[in-house]
Amino acid sequence: MLRICEIFTSIQGESTYAGLPCTFIRLSGCNLRCLYCDTTYAYEEGEDYTIDSLVDEAVRADTEVVEVTGGEPLEQEETPVLLKALLDKGFKKKVLVETNGSKDISVLDPRAIVIMDIKTPGSGEAGSFDLHNIARLKPSDEVKFVLTSREDYEWARSFLQEHDVLLKSEVLFSPAFGSLEPRTLAGWILDDALTVRLNLQLHKYIFKPDERGV
Numbered sequence: 335m336l337r338i339c340e341i342f343t344s345i346q347g348e349s350t351y352a353g354l355p356c357t358f359i360r361l362s363g364c365n366l367r368c369l370y371c372d373t374t375y376a377y378e379e380g381e382d383y384t385i386d387s388l389v390d391e392a393v394r395a396d397t398e399v400v401e402v403t404g405g406e407p408l409e410q411e412e413t414p415v416l417l418k419a420l421l422d423k424g425f426k427k428k429v430l431v432e433t434n435g436s437k438d439i440s441v442l443d444p445r446a447i448v449i450m451d452i453k454t455p456g457s458g459e460a461g462s463f464d465l466h467n468i469a470r471l472k473p474s475d476e477v478k479f480v481l482t483s484r485e486d487y488e489w490a491r492s493f494l495q496e497h498d499v500l501l502k503s504e505v506l507f508s509p510a511f512g513s514l515e516p517r518t519l520a521g522w523i524l525d526d527a528l529t530v531r532l533n534l535q536l537h538k539y540i541f542k543p544d545e546r547g548v
């Protein structure tokens with residue numbers, strides 16, 4: 335049984351899968367409290383679902399991409415079982431899991447694609463990242479830095495220099511919506527010729543920034 339905050343189908347807003355129709359399974363609960371968190375409702379809200387009923391919902395939605403997100407999905411013990419069940423169902427689909435980076439990702443089925451945050455100082459949760467997760471990344475996984483300021487940008491740039499193995503994965507630099515202008519961040523990336531991808535939260539531009547279930 336898993337505690338689920340919401341299930342919905344929308345356009346994937348982030349990662350290299352941005353723009354694709356996606357079914358989101360948002361799990362309840364999170365061990366962090368990021369200052370820019372836009373899903374605070376997921377800390378507490380939720381209803382219990384069986385794994386089978388979640389797989390059925392995903393099958394019914396029939397999108398190419400399914401994402402298990404939160405909150406923090408790895409807070410719940412049965413999340414790896416859900417991912418395996420989704421993958422065993424023979425999805426032609428990609429199964430993504432978005433995590434805040436503080437929990438061991440090696441418990442996840444290797445067929446799942448991990449989109450892993452590394453929290454910067456501007457999140458208020460710098461230091462939460464489990465450094466062992468760097469060695470656990472697969473080439474298909476993606477790493478995301480949400481940046482609120484120039485300080486965050488320089489922090490992320492230094493982190494990448496120190497851990498350049500991360501560049502074997504797709505690295506996403508995402509301006510925190512309302513805190514850092516995408517154009518400003520684009521300029522910094524170009525000035526430094528970084529091999530990172532500018533990641534906009536597409537759904538916030540398509541829908542209302544604080545709209546739920548989109």
Ligand code: SF4
Nearest residue numbers: 364366368371405434
């Ligand atoms: S990890 Fe994600 S869900 Fe948890 S507080 Fe940070 S932004 Fe919110």
